[in-house]
Amino acid sequence: MGNSNTTASNKTSKITTTPKIAPTANQITFDIGDAVLCPSVGDGLYTLFNDKENGCLCFTTNSKTYHYRSDGKVSRDDNTPSLFHNTPANRQAIATLYNDDPLPKKTTETNDITLPVETLKSIASEMDGASQALHDVGLLLNMIYREKINPRQAIALARLSHDSTNVWSEILYDTLESVNNTISSVSTASVGV
Numbered sequence: 001m002g003n004s005n006t007t008a009s010n011k012t013s014k015i016t017t018t019p020k021i022a023p024t025a026n027q028i029t030f031d032i033g034d035a036v037l038c039p040s041v042g043d044g045l046y047t048l049f050n051d052k053e054n055g056c057l058c059f060t061t062n063s064k065t066y067h068y069r070s071d072g073k074v075s076r077d078d079n080t081p082s083l084f085h086n087t088p089a090n091r092q093a094i095a096t097l098y099n100d101d102p103l104p105k106k107t108t109e110t111n112d113i114t115l116p117v118e119t120l121k122s123i124a125s126e127m128d129g130a131s132q133a134l135h136d137v138g139l140l141l142n143m144i145y146r147e148k149i150n151p152r153q154a155i156a157l158a159r160l161s162h163d164s165t166n167v168w169s170e171i172l173y174d175t176l177e178s179v180n181n182t183i184s185s186v187s188t189a190s191v192g193v
Helices: 088-097 117-145 151-184
Strands: 035-037 045-047 049-051 056-061 064-068
Touching (some): 117 151
Antiparallel strands (some): 035 045
16 A cells, blocks of 8 residues: 555635724824813913924923824824813813813922921021121221221221121021021022032
8 A cells, every 4th residue: 555645735714904094084183283181291281382303292381391293192102192182072071081170180399498487587587697797897897998996996896897707607607508408308409608
């Protein structure tokens, strides 16, 4: 008996379908100057402008710029857009989505510093004392310049003025350091030395 090879052929036919792409007229697109809602950023109404450098649409709020594609998405991998045209239906849908809260309340970071009244009174008192000491030194220098006091008196008053300005200088530097520590808790900025 000879060798016989029996092969069964299972032919499967591939059915190729092209994905249905919605016509361009039905796609939501955004353009320069459109008034849009963006609940992920805030509850404001934002106007889009062209960012030629990055090749996209964007809007700016609270010193931040947000970039979007013309389909309202941040990137092509996003499933849903982040932008919505400012229409009554979209406003209602967003309100419904956020439990009748018009848009989510986004807490914004501020650099506001609250100081107790006693601290402010202390700073104001120190500034007043230093300004009076500087005024007195100015009067002394004027008296010396006009020769209203004798040299011995000028030496004594200059010594007292020197001591006074050194004390007030230290007080003001300590106050400045305290204020800068408070400022640095919310910002990288500082004042003075």
